[in-house]
Amino acid sequence: MKKIINDPNSAVQDMLDGFVAAYPNDVKRLPGTTVIARKDAPVTNKVGIVSGGGSGHEPAHAGYVGEGMLDAAVAGEVFTSPTPDQVFEGIKAVDNGAGVLLVIKNYTGDIMNFEMAAELAEAEGINVKQVVVNDDVAVEDSSFTTGRRGIAGTVFVHKIAGAKAAQGASLEEVQAVAEKTIQNVSSIGMALTPCIVPAAGTPSFELKENEMEIGIGIHGEPGIERKEITTADEIAVELTEKVIADLGLKSGEEVAVMVNGLGGTPEMELFIVNKKVNQLLSDKGITIYDTFVGEYMTSLEMAGCSVTLLRLDQELKTLLDAESKAPAFRR
Amino acid sequence: MKKIINDPNSAVQDMLDGFVAAYPNDVKRLPGTTVIARKDAPVTNKVGIVSGGGSGHEPAHAGYVGEGMLDAAVAGEVFTSPTPDQVFEGIKAVDNGAGVLLVIKNYTGDIMNFEMAAELAEAEGINVKQVVVNDDVAVEDSSFTTGRRGIAGTVFVHKIAGAKAAQGASLEEVQAVAEKTIQNVSSIGMALTPCIVPAAGTPSFELKENEMEIGIGIHGEPGIERKEITTADEIAVELTEKVIADLGLKSGEEVAVMVNGLGGTPEMELFIVNKKVNQLLSDKGITIYDTFVGEYMTSLEMAGCSVTLLRLDQELKTLLDAESKAPAFRR
Amino acid sequence: MKLDVAHILDWMEKANDKIQQNKTYLTSLDQAIGDGDHGINMARGFQEVIGKISASDYSNVSDLLKDISMTLLSKVGGASGPLYGTAFLKMSMALKDSDSVDYPQFVHAMEEALQGIKQRGKAEKGEKTLVDVWETLLEQLKEQDDFDSVRFEETAKLAMESTKELEAKKGRAAYLRERSIGHLDPGSVSSYYIFSSLSDVVKESV
């Protein structure tokens, strides 16, 4: 394992300190916690938005804290959901009476920890609602009770809920638009290499020199299907077709595109994928309203990418375009 | 070699298409060239700024094309300077009579190709000036006639020259502020892994599991010194001390910090490095005016980072803060 | 026999030892069908439990179990944190004010703990989660009227091993569907360590 760290056990703490050191005028770390919050939190008369999850997905989630997006991000250990007490601190720090929306990615651990935090907050009289992002179409089995995972589409949920909250909408309204975003966003990822959790020191799976993994999650877990590596165009088509089918996108509809790098993939390759995604959508008469290419939801140093499409209507377009001062999503 | 590409020979072309597909309202590709220019180029009454170099450094250079930064970026093959005819096309496309500044990184190939392009442009009556960025302090031997390399500090030169040009300054003024930036910016990098040029298919050097390379360039070339891998803190101190010494920074001075990922390093690690860089500067009484952590000047999928410091005065601060709409450097 | 504060303290020491020794093994099980953090999570959490409970005095079992629960909840994270946290919290509540625990009380506490786990995780037996160990154990406990450390350990072990052939329906391993078959469930293995430690405590105190 080759990593630029001091100690696997302090990696998350060091990262959080380094993050606040980078943006000291914009964010603060709640003392003694793993919560990064807007410097000016709680913001008066605004619904607070809290998200988070395991670390190792940088710039998620702290990079999305800022005016127009999240009020706080709660970091767990690498790939490990943060604990209820930490999430509870995040909720308390951003609530100013207007209530708090939790944006949770659909993993058993995240759900349980965030739900327990919500129970703690409600016990203190804070109005908490939650949405669960489940954009990953890799697992489509209907017998599948755990449900889909939440991956890169979560960033769009942050953006849109954040913009709605910034407009002064009520907790119910913010929750509704977040739900609407979730209904209209789908993603799927693929990887060429595994990644190494610092405290584990070894890769979570092995891939041969000619293999890739389709339907990969963002926690170094194996994907849904392993096959021979193919061209960027074929990969782009496979991923995009799955997402289009899932959303039932039709000619004339409008989407936002995200081609997300998983951490170790050169940006060059993401743009090569984007070329084909763009072509495919254009060929199908689907209008691309905006495109995001880069690292938004990573999996440490994993090489690979995911494709996310978000179906847009006028409301979502306006909210997507709204100003954001989050370091990792400036608009 | 595992890469998400179609063909090593079309990788740069595909990337450029994918880049324009991502930002169709902001940039255009000059037909039949590898030049990405502002959609509205040439901009009336504004000095044009052209940069570029080999590909594989994404988001450099095309990501810095946009209002407030570059007018055009010329892409070569991977790690190979673009040819004079391409640079010449870039110059012609952005000149509107106010002249053009070339921002060149100090590599023999870049210098020669850009100089030949400048000769061609001057022969057509275009007023061309150039600056050569040489921020890499890795090689400090004074007997060293080739001079230092240009690395991540180039991004600050783009930003500041671009902001000056956007204010309507003359070519001489823009050149002067670019020179001033170059005088005040230093960098040094390190790597944990090599990278693979797609058309070569094999890594340019090998590093053992316990080795790192200090003073690495951004073209997959070996560094200045190979040694045993150490902690993030020690790496941060070694790099930052070299840069501080080179700039002769003293207590009370103000700097911008860039902790730049080389392509394959998780953002988590960059923030861990930033923590220590920040601490060290604070301990020395050097004020951090602004910090940039992320991938700005990469070397394909190389794992590693560089540290850049830019000494600031009032003029540079104002120009650094000025608006930029470049996709990879939004302010 | 009755379980008192000293027994529970001993239980936690033994469980922590087993977990620390098998940290890498648990993590490698989780790498195979999960995200490779279970050993790390459990080792971190139980180390903190030992730190916490060895720095305090307890006059009754319930308070001790509550501290165990709270420490697990705030230090383990992931899926296993809330589940083990809930389990020990429910035990603590079931044994409110007891300074020691007789067999029927223990069975009752286990029953409450299992209900808590199932409510929190919405899992049923047979879905390749630690519920498989807890529920199988509870069934066995109910068949008896006193501690049987040997059968207890054997039952936990068999239940843990039985997860190997199951297809995961809950937790991260579920995303692998049939590819999850042939691997032990990491949470069931850590539960086995916890219960085999308890078996040792019982064995030694008889």
Place this chain on the structure above:
Amino acid sequence: MKLDVAHILDWMEKANDKIQQNKTYLTSLDQAIGDGDHGINMARGFQEVIGKISASDYSNVSDLLKDISMTLLSKVGGASGPLYGTAFLKMSMALKDSDSVDYPQFVHAMEEALQGIKQRGKAEKGEKTLVDVWETLLEQLKEQDDFDSVRFEETAKLAMESTKELEAKKGRAAYLRERSIGHLDPGSVSSYYIFSSLSDVVKESV
């Protein structure tokens, strides 16, 4: 003998064959002390040269050399593109309107080419660049009054091999300082291929 258009065409064919065959080797030399693209650059450029010149008719050597130059300039890139492009451009200029080239003209063209390279690259002999091959060859050419294909090839080869022991002072390899010693200079090797091809042309036409 005199070099005419057919000779130059043949020269380029042979040079291209050598470069394509040794593309990986040239790249590996550049990986050792540079950025690993020299073989790729040269192979791309010379392939384009062949494409260009085989699609046109040339009535004189100068026009042919100009097309070679322009193609190298616009297709090779990196440091070697402008250097080889300049070299052939200077040859073309030195041989303006010649439809064939006698020995003194050839030596003059080589002299102009070397000056062009040195001006463009600001390198001197001994700095571990292709100047080492070009300048050594020119010195040898000046000692004679007609083509000697064998000595020509031998001289180029020795000059190329001599770069191994040098420390690079120009180009990317210079950043390695003393670590550049012990490796051949890639540009000198490609120059050797170009000149050994010319030697073959001369040999075959005598």
